[in-house]
Amino acid sequence: MALAAILMEQTVVMCLFLLLGYLMGKLGWVTQKGSGEITNLLVRIVVPAAIINSFFVERTPERLLQFGVSAVLICAAALLSMVLSQIIFRRHPVENFGVAFSNVGFIGIPLITAVLGEKAVFYIAFYSVLVGVLQWTWGVYTITGDKQHVSPRKILTNPATIAMGLALLVFIPGWGARLPVVLTRPVSMMAAVNTPLAMVVMGCYLAGADLRSVFSDRFNWWASFVRLVLISAATAALFCLVPPAFAEARTAVFIAAITPIGVNTATLAHLFGKDSAKAVAMVCLSTILSVFTMPLMMLLAGWLWGL
Template sequence: MILLPQMFMLFMLMTVGIICRKTGLMDDRISKGMSGIVVNIASPAFILSAGINKDEVVTNRQLLACVIASVVIYLGLILISIFIPNILRLKKNYFGTYRVMTIFSNIGFMGFPIVSATYGDVGLLYAAFFQFPFNLLIYTYGIRAMRSGTDVDFDESFSWKNIINVGVISVFVSLLLYMTHVHIPEPIEDVVSSLSGLTVPMSMMVIGYSLGGMKLKSLFEDYKLMIFSALKLIVIPIISVLLMKLFIKDQILLGVCFVMIATPVASMSAMLAQYYGGDEETASRGVALTTLLSVLTIPLVGAICL
């Protein structure tokens, strides 16, 4: 139950976000601004902090194993996503939305904070490697999947600017600093550390704010979405970890891979659905429902598998 204290902390921070919405301390404008700060400032600083002035405790072989694991995991999720709509017997217009929800998890807003709190800087360095395939796939395969059944030209939306963004750049810079042992002056390190400290509370409050606007009863009445949530949060993580145990002996890397898979549906799923003709309502409900359930499923499934 190593993940239970961390999940309890995150749940309490989400509760603060809900309270802020109910009391009017936060509105859509503030929430959007906080999201921008997390994505463009706090989260990159969070990643950089894993590589600044750290003694080398991860070998090149371990880093290579992490890269291979991240690629294999995303390939596996893409394969699973092909079958999910048929398992749930969905109408064709829902296929793209459910495929995207299957593949993409909330690794930035929830995954990184959980990994950092549970596995420290080494775990965070591993987790950072998942950001590049996430960005690459969500702006290519994710858009294509959401557009299934539409007549919009795929190539119009492709942009390397979206894939090579501040988050991905911070991954490379953090790795470079870690491997070259370049010493960063202490005042700069303190600034990066202070900014990185904003990631966990602000991201959880934004998630809580979003949940505060949902009619929670309606989330649990969609039985297909409930079955999907069980598959994404319980079945897929358990099977994945059992398979990975056959090949991965590094317990920190195994734990990071579990968190990357077991986190709830990425909020980007709802944004893609809105912009590219997917089912925005289902995607938004999927984000909300899996986020709520993950508070219980992540520590419970982790206790079973790890």
Template sequence: MFIILLQQMLTMLSLIIFGFILIKRKVLDADGTKQISTLLSMYVMPASMIASFNDAFDFDRLKLFGWAIIAALLTITSRILLNHFVFDKEDRTAKYGVTFPNSGFFGIPIVTALIGIQGIFFMSAYIMCNNILQWTYGRALISGDRSSMSIRKVFSNPGMIGATIGLILYIIPLPLPAFMWKAVDSIAALNTSLAMIIIGSFLANSDLKAIFTNRTSYKASLMRLVITPILAIIIIKLLPINNSEVELVMTIASVAPAAANTAILGRVFGGNYEYGARIVVLSSLFSILTIPFMLQFATFIYAL
């Protein structure tokens, strides 16, 4: 697993560098990256989630999906509690970045490499919970205004819609033509390349000196990539899941770098956008090194 994962991380790093070069050579500009981001978040990632439900209905697998939801909620809320003791009350951007991992952009490519497209079935459970809390607690955290929570956004965001459509197709025996599933799979295959190009564009548009000289960004990255994943691994180990695939997928979701929304929502809702972007870029770069080791550690703990 370590060799496969290391190769996947190096592939993702190469794509990040490719995105960086595209920006620096002005092949892509701000409008282009915005369009790619929209395509990725609105269509490609939901397509990946829908494609993962293309399987015969299995009630035991559906029960495991329920355990994945429980694991997701417990691991995310544990970070919310831990952040209150680690960060100052006003350091809302760091709290957001530590609480919400980039489980879609980073998690889906890793799950696909290690398990296959069927592994995204359980990642969808995590993304659903992540989206619900991002658009309620997360939005209030970034804006500093609890009244800004948006229930409508919870049910109308692309991740929630993709998971819901996939779940309905899984539960209800509604066979779709093979060419439609093949089209969805083809769209889903774009996820890794587009996601890493966007991370590369973040890097190219950032002040590298500011990224690597800001101590609080290192603190947030350490929490996001090492401390909270260890906490998540302990929680997952204590749950009676008894399924290595679910445990691995929930772990992958928990070891991913800070969500891109750490920067994006900061700009939209009045948070510290530049600080958020530094956390996203720094944690994304370091995750290339930390993710293989954290997953090896998790495999050792789950085997005990």
């Protein structure tokens, strides 16, 4: 109950940033081109900084175990999401891709930082990497139906993959808690802007969308329901198997798993000549609805887990 209340509070705070971005977009203070440039900054610098910053901690056997357990939970959540999406949206490639991947970077990391603290990003750092790998392999094949578009280079040069590599280079030798402040503080400061910047840019995207088409397409509602309710509830049930000793890791991974359809759905749909307008509408609707569904799913999880 307490976690759900905290999540609700933080969701409202994030909505205020979302509204700010929406107003800035409507007033023309930030253009759609500007939104794309802010997204580029988030993807290439800010989100990687949040990942690296979470590894500025002392390496202990307990933390190594928690990281391993969270990686297993992340793989289980991602696999469950992809399987359900494939079963339901097999003949609809854009919806299949969108529903399969949650918005870990733009909404998951900011929420987890707000609810559990910035060091809790440690538990889901691998999530961003895994989503990047799956999007540029299974995801691209799902959208295009052509294996030739699958790009190993995109996987290796993905900012989240590079950030994870740097984080492990710092963490595994035990340097995470011993690096000088002059190196860690800039990374920490950059990571701190992730929440407001990510939500402002999401608001700008909403300002550029045709809200009538967003709300009028029943298929968008169905895709959002599957992503936000069906997959979230199934993940909560699956995580009942997790021992209480790993409760914080479970909570962090679950919060990332119940976030809305990821922005990359629209990006890759546009890149490969698919219905990018529909993709944008799905992202926008699921983002709006997630304000209500995420706290409800957290309540459901708490009840299932006996919290």
